[in-house]
Amino acid sequence: MxxxxxxxxxxxxxxxxxxxxxxxxxxxxxxxxxxxxxxxxxxxxxxxxxxxxxxxxxxxxxxxxxxxxxxxxxxxxxxxxxxxxxxxxxxxxxxxxxxxxxxxxxxxxxxxxxxxxxxxxxxxxxxxxxxxxxxxxxxxxxxxxxxxxxxxxxxxxxxxxxxxxxxxxxxxxxxxxxxxxxxxxxxxxRAGDPPRTLEMIHHEQFDPPPILIDQSDEKERERATTVTMLKLTATQVETLKIKANESTTSEMSRGFTRYEAISAHIWRTSCKARNHKPEQPTALAFCVDVRTKMRPPLPQKYFGNAIVNMIVTGCSGEIISNPLGYVSSKIRDVINKVDDEYVNSVIDFLKNQEELSMFRELIPTSGNEEHFYGNPNVGVISWLSLPIYGADFGWGKEIHMSPGTHESDGDSVILHGKDGDGSVVVALCLQVRHMEEFKKLFYHDIDMI
Incomplete structure (x- = not known):
C-alpha cells in the first residue's frame, strides 16, 4: 500500500x-x-x-x-x-x-x-x-x-x-x-493546589518495573515487536469467567469480571510464552477509572484524565502454577484499593515530588527515557466500558474501529466486539520471537479448560 x-x-x-x-x-x-x-x-x-x-x-x-x-x-x-x-x-x-x-x-x-x-x-x-x-x-x-x-x-x-x-x-x-x-x-x-498532607505513602506503581533476571534492559528494548488482534467468542469469554470463578470463596460479593479473567489469562500466557524461570518477577499494569469512585463523583463528562495507574506483581512460577481464579483475585485486590481516599493519596504523593518528570513513560523534550515496561511485564487496558463504536459523521457508522499502532512489548487493549454478541478482541503487541507461541497457548489453554 x-x-x-x-x-x-x-x-x-x-x-x-x-x-x-x-x-x-x-x-x-x-x-x-x-x-x-x-x-x-x-x-x-x-x-x-x-x-x-x-x-x-x-x-x-x-x-x-x-x-x-x-x-x-x-x-x-x-x-x-x-x-x-x-x-x-x-x-x-x-x-x-x-x-x-x-x-x-x-x-x-x-x-x-x-x-x-x-x-x-x-x-x-x-x-x-x-x-x-x-x-x-x-x-x-x-x-x-x-x-x-x-x-x-x-x-x-x-x-x-x-x-x-x-x-x-x-x-x-x-x-x-x-x-x-x-x-x-x-x-x-486539585490541579494547581498544594498537597493536603505531607505524609509520603508508598505507591508501588511508581517504582521501576521488574526486569529480566538474565537479560539487560537495553537488549530487551531493541527486540522487534509485532501486533495481532486476538478474537474471543462469547463462549470463550464465558469459559474463562467460569474457570476463574471456580475457586471463589463465599466472602466474595461478586464473581470475577470478564476483564479480571481475561487479564489474568493474558498475564499467565505471557509468562509461559516468554519461557520465564519460576523465580522471575513480573508485573501486570493497568488503569482504573475514578469518575464514580470519588466522593462526590466527578461531574458528568469530566474532560481530562480521571484514571489512576495501578500494578500487580508476582513471580512467573506463582502466576503459571496457580489457578486462573488465584491470578484474577490478585488483580481484584488491587482494583478494590482504589477509592476516594486512595486517589487523593496518589495525588498527594505526586504533589510532594520536587520533580514530576520521572513518573512519566515518555519525556518529549529529552527523548525516550522511560522505564522499559516490556518483558517480563504486560499492560492490559480495558476499553470494555467505552462507547468505542458508532461514530457517524453523516455518512453512516464505521465499518471497523481499532486502537492504532502500539509498538511497546507487552501492551494490550481489550475491547468488546462490534456486534454486541458478547465477544471481545484483544489487541496485543509482543516481541516477534514470542508472538506465535503466545497465540498458540492463548487459545489452547482455553480449549483445555
Missing amino acids: RVFNKSYCMVKPSDQTRSTKLALSELDQTGVITHVPTIYFYKHSPEDWLTVLQTLKTSLSSILLHFFPLAGRLSLIDGGRLELNCNAAGAQFVEAYADIKLLDLDTLLPSQVYHQLIPSIDYQNITLEEIPLLVLQVTRFTCGGFTLGLNISHVVADGQSALHFVSEWARVCRGEPLETPPYIDRKIL
Whole structure:
C-alpha cells in the first residue's frame, strides 16, 4: 500500500475561545503522556470528496469551541510539570490518498498499515510547545472508502474524554446540536493546589518495573515487536469467567469480571510464552477509572484524565502454577484499593515530588527515557466500558474501529466486539520471537479448560 499526496493544514476554533493557562492535575501529567492513536474505517460517501473534507474541517472548527483544550499546546514549568496553554493554535488536519481498496487491507496486519493511516508525532525533533494535541488524517481509498486516523494527547484526555470528543464532533458534523458540553475545570482534581498532607505513602506503581533476571534492559528494548488482534467468542469469554470463578470463596460479593479473567489469562500466557524461570518477577499494569469512585463523583463528562495507574506483581512460577481464579483475585485486590481516599493519596504523593518528570513513560523534550515496561511485564487496558463504536459523521457508522499502532512489548487493549454478541478482541503487541507461541497457548489453554 502506498499513501501519497498528503496535504496539511491547521484547523482552529471557529470563534474566539477562552485564552488561559490551564492547570493540569497530577493524573494528567504522569504515566502515559504521549498521543493515543485510534482509527475508524468508512465505506464510500455519497457526497463529493471535497464536500466531505470541507464538512469535516468546518465541524471540527466548530466543536473545538467547546473542546478548546485540544486546540492548545503544552509547556514545561517548574518541577518538570506540564501546563496547558489554551492558545487556540489549532489541530493538525492531514489529507491523504491510498492506492488500494479498503477490502485489500484484510490481507495486511494492523502494524503494516496503521502507521501510514494515522499521523505520527515527532517527539524528538519538534519542541513540546509546537506539538499539536490533536492530529488527524483522513485517507481516501480507490474504492471511495476512507479512514479517519486520530492521535489525541493523553495529557489532555483519557479514553472516556477522547471518545466524548469524537461523539460530539460526529453529532455536529451530522448537523445536530451539541449534546453534552465537556467539564473542563481540572480544579476538581486539585490541579494547581498544594498537597493536603505531607505524609509520603508508598505507591508501588511508581517504582521501576521488574526486569529480566538474565537479560539487560537495553537488549530487551531493541527486540522487534509485532501486533495481532486476538478474537474471543462469547463462549470463550464465558469459559474463562467460569474457570476463574471456580475457586471463589463465599466472602466474595461478586464473581470475577470478564476483564479480571481475561487479564489474568493474558498475564499467565505471557509468562509461559516468554519461557520465564519460576523465580522471575513480573508485573501486570493497568488503569482504573475514578469518575464514580470519588466522593462526590466527578461531574458528568469530566474532560481530562480521571484514571489512576495501578500494578500487580508476582513471580512467573506463582502466576503459571496457580489457578486462573488465584491470578484474577490478585488483580481484584488491587482494583478494590482504589477509592476516594486512595486517589487523593496518589495525588498527594505526586504533589510532594520536587520533580514530576520521572513518573512519566515518555519525556518529549529529552527523548525516550522511560522505564522499559516490556518483558517480563504486560499492560492490559480495558476499553470494555467505552462507547468505542458508532461514530457517524453523516455518512453512516464505521465499518471497523481499532486502537492504532502500539509498538511497546507487552501492551494490550481489550475491547468488546462490534456486534454486541458478547465477544471481545484483544489487541496485543509482543516481541516477534514470542508472538506465535503466545497465540498458540492463548487459545489452547482455553480449549483445555
